Amino acid sequence: MSEKRTEIGDLGEFGLIDHLSEKIEVKNPSSLRGIGDDAAVIEAGDHVKVVTTDLLLEGVHFDLSYAPLPHVGFKAVAVNVSDVAAMNAIPKQITVSIALSNRFSVEAVDALYSGIRAACEHYGVDLIGGDTTASRSGLVISVTAIGEAKKEQVSYRNGAKVNDILCATGDLGAALVGLQILEREKQVFLANPDMKPDLDKYPVVTGRQLRPDARMDIIHELKEAGIVPTSMMDISDGLASEIFHICKASNVGATIYEDKLPIDKQTFDTAVELNMDPITCVLNGGEDYELLFTIDQKDFAKLEKHPDIHFIGHMTKPEEGKFLVTKSGTAVPLKAQGWKHF
Numbered sequence: 056m057s058e059k060r061t062e063i064g065d066l067g068e069f070g071l072i073d074h075l076s077e078k079i080e081v082k083n084p085s086s087l088r089g090i091g092d093d094a095a096v097i098e099a100g101d102h103v104k105v106v107t108t109d110l111l112l113e114g115v116h117f118d119l120s121y122a123p124l125p126h127v128g129f130k131a132v133a134v135n136v137s138d139v140a141a142m143n144a145i146p147k148q149i150t151v152s153i154a155l156s157n158r159f160s161v162e163a164v165d166a167l168y169s170g171i172r173a174a175c176e177h178y179g180v181d182l183i184g185g186d187t188t189a190s191r192s193g194l195v196i197s198v199t200a201i202g203e204a205k206k207e208q209v210s211y212r213n214g215a216k217v218n219d220i221l222c223a224t225g226d227l228g229a230a231l232v233g234l235q236i237l238e239r240e241k242q243v244f245l246a247n248p249d250m251k252p253d254l255d256k257y258p259v260v261t262g263r264q265l266r267p268d269a270r271m272d273i274i275h276e277l278k279e280a281g282i283v284p285t286s287m288m289d290i291s292d293g294l295a296s297e298i299f300h301i302c303k304a305s306n307v308g309a310t311i312y313e314d315k316l317p318i319d320k321q322t323f324d325t326a327v328e329l330n331m332d333p334i335t336c337v338l339n340g341g342e343d344y345e346l347l348f349t350i351d352q353k354d355f356a357k358l359e360k361h362p363d364i365h366f367i368g369h370m371t372k373p374e375e376g377k378f379l380v381t382k383s384g385t386a387v388p389l390k391a392q393g394w395k396h397f
């Protein structure tokens with residue numbers, strides 16, 4: 056009799072996380088939140104610590120044929136800081152572990168760490184430890200970030216209420232469009248090494264893909280405005296997919312409006328040039344590392360004039376479902392098609 060074999064691809068990344076976490080029990084009272092949010096939350100005296108970790112693999116998460124090592128180092132830190140931000144917490148420390156093949160020189164590792172140090176400086180975090188080991192194939196980077204918050208100021212995914220306003224920061228879709236440009240120029244270069252990659256034309260989209268910035272500025276501004284988002288997460292897998300996460304965790308529905316979705320002009324124009332639908336890029340492109348959060352309606356006036364916070368919709372009763380209202384006024388069901396690594 057043959058044993059049953061289930062392909063990981065059949066579960067998908069989120070299905071795999073659900074499958075593994077089913078059997079995990081949290082027993083210590085100080086473990087306030089385990090798997091299932093942007094970061095874990097741990098009681099620590101009069102405040103809480105948040106902890107998050109990310110694993111980045113060469114060939115899966117970054118391609119060194121076009122990603123400069125300092126950018127890879129910066130991004131490895133930024134994506135973790137983004138998950139700390141998503142809890143409405145302030146990052147304080149990171150650990151960095153790397154696995155390297157002998158393809159990498161000391162100079163290459165120095166270049167990687169120059170980006171890691173730049174990110175530590177930028178976000179005000181201390182690098183306090185890590186591990187290095189040999190790798191059979193390429194570069195692997197694992198970063199863990201630790202942040203702090205007041206217990207009552209942590210924003211979880213499950214706090215959104217009916218009629219809360221759904222907000223997104225910055226602009227979306229740039230990282231996916233940037234990735235397509237980088238891949239296109241790589242193919243041009245592979246076909247004809249004399250051709251110089253044409254990247255200067257696309258600084259916004261390639262910059263977002265190669266060196267995204269976590270939105271700690273927004274976290275500080277929310278604090279100054281005296282606002283605690285009722286729910287929050289960062290947009291790493293795509294807007295639609297993140298909206299599904301908040302709706303599921305909070306047991307609410309959502310309606311968003313196409314004409315409120317934030318897209319940069321260069322992202323829009325480049326998507327059109329690549330024959331991609333710009334709105335699909337905004338809804339399903341990943342890796343922008345902007346913030347998605349909900350606020351109580353009473354807080355709207357405090358943020359109304361913020362130039363970089365966009366009010367893209369509102370939360371509804373769960374039975375009302377998840378909809379996108381197009382520019383022509385038609386409500387179409389929202390589909391979550393995030394980033395799939397498996």
Ligand SMILES: [Mg+2]
Binds near residue numbers: 093137138141
């Ligand atoms: Mg996240």
